[in-house]
Amino acid sequence: MIASAFKALNQMFTPPLRRVLFKAVGLALLLIAIIGVGLQRLFAAMANSGATWAEQSTGVTWGWEALTWILSIMASLGIITGALFLMPAVTAFVGSFFVDEIADVVEREHYPAEPVGRALPVFRGLVEGIKIGLLALCVYLVALPFLIFAGFGLVILFVGTSYLLGREYFELAAMRFRPPEEAKAMRKAHAGYIFLAGMVIALFVSIPILNFATPVFAMAFMVHLHKKMSGGRAELMEPAR
Secondary structure, eight states: OHHHHHHHHHHHTSHHHHHHHHHHHHHHHHHHHHHHHHHHHHHHHHHHHHHHHHHHHHOOOSSHHHHHHHHHHHHHHHHHHHHHHTHHHHHHHHHTTTHHHHHHHHHHHHOTTSOOOOOOOHHHHHHHHHHHHHHHHHHHHHHGGGGGTTTHHHHHHHHHHHHHHHHHHHHHHHTTTSOHHHHHHHHHHTHHHHHHHHHHHHHHHTSTTGGGGHHHHHHHHHHHHHHHHTTTOOOOOSOOO
16 A cells, blocks of 8 residues: 555656646636635625614614724635635545546556556536535535534544545546446455555645545546555456436
8 A cells, every 4th residue: 555655656756647737737727716705705794784784773883894804814724724624625626637647647658568448427426526526515514613612523533534545535436447336346355455545645635735636646546556455567447327
């Protein structure tokens, strides 16, 4: 596993994957910016509406503008902090657009004597990305109330992220060679090992700035692990459905 992680890290910044990395980072930044601006506008509008209601209800006309300004700043800081915790969901969604391009580069460079996997149908890849992104968001929402209990929420978030990202990227790597049902069965048969691999990805995604490269690292990492679990050769089987 450690050797596979280092192979993925070493290949991340080579020219073929560097191009994919720039595209993945650009899309992740754009998505976070859109979400951040949308939420900031929403919270600012709610603060303004609340201040107007309070002024009309209490008859007090002073202080509400300053309070609205403070609340808007707090909301903005909360959005920035929340974006760090939502990174697994963002990278899971972004990764769905580039997994086949990443896997193709890794397979051709490290396993030139073996067949290259089949690209997943675009719709299926998108559905997988959305599904895991939403599940990662649910994990964040469950962990959020526990963040005040000596970091217990961070443990929940880390464990949940490890499971989800390990599952997602392994199945995406396996489905290039196997039908979806067989890829899921293989993942379940090696559940403990893949969970540990997911912890490596979760550690990677917890590092600011570097975590934008998560789709590239995670997919390359899981390509190597799938090859290893396949006995060194992953024969091309029935097309992914």
